[in-house]
Amino acid sequence: MTQQQPLNSQSPFFHEERHASLQPFAGRLITICGAGTLGANVAETLARMGFTQLRVIDRDRIEMRNLSGQPYSRAEVGAPKARALSNLLYRAVQARVDPKVVELTAENVVGLLQGSALVVDAFDNVEGREAVSRAARDADLPCLHIGFSGDGVYGSGIWEPRYQVPREVPGDPCDYPLTRPLALMLSALAARAITDFFRLEQRHDFELTWNDIKVHYG
Known part of the structure; x- marks a missing residue:
């Protein structure tokens, strides 16, 4: 019987x-x-949970x-x-974040995703989502x-190959009614789905309706 290693109370990932x-x-x-409202919060959550290699x-x-x-x-x-974000997460927990300050396009997407064990698409534009x-x-x-709906009351996470790229909507995609509580809850659901993928080899989609805090995960 293998003896379990004692937990290190000085580890930044003690609770995980x-x-x-x-x-x-x-x-x-x-x-x-x-690296906007969803992407940056997901990256921070994953880094503080113990994932050390992010791009x-x-x-x-x-x-x-x-x-x-x-x-x-x-x-x-x-x-x-x-x-x-790279600097922030290294200072916080020494996570190594490879920052790519570039627009992802159909021409460079293959190189930008190369070597990934998992990709999280948190773009706010149709072209980027379609290329990924x-x-x-x-x-x-x-x-x-x-992602989330234009009215800011619904969010979801969908795995390939079930994902369908949304239609383009008029207006500035950065002018969205996404509150921090909704963004953090969506980020938490995404982090759970990611850990379930690695630990259990399961791909759970999720939905969140903000008005009544109704969550579907499965």
Whole structure:
């Protein structure tokens, strides 16, 4: 009978190790497409849970309006989101984040996703989502797409190959009514789906209706 190793109370991942250790796959590369309200919060959650190898793809820079829903500081306004997130998570828990400050397109998507054990699509534009979806299917790469409705009361996570790229909607995709509580709950559901994928080899879709806090996971 194998004797269980004692828990290290000085570990930054003490609580995760106590519940269910992620150590066997903590070093697997997870690529997160988008470092906005969903992508950045998912990246932070995964890093603080113990995932140490992340790649973040985002072309945008931090704006003042991002501070209410994204884990950036006022001092970082103007900096590239991917690079700021990389610095933040290394300082926090020494997670190694490979920042890609570039626009993901159909031409460069294969190279940007190369080596990933899992892809998380948190883009806010149809072109980026479509490129990620097609590349993931072609490469048979595990991919979870997370997003929310235009009215900010519904969110979901859908795995390939069940995902369908949404239609383009008019207006600025950054002007969304997504509150921080909804974003954090969606990020938490995404993190659970990701850990279930690695630990249990299961791909759970999820839905969240914010008005009545109704959650479907399965």
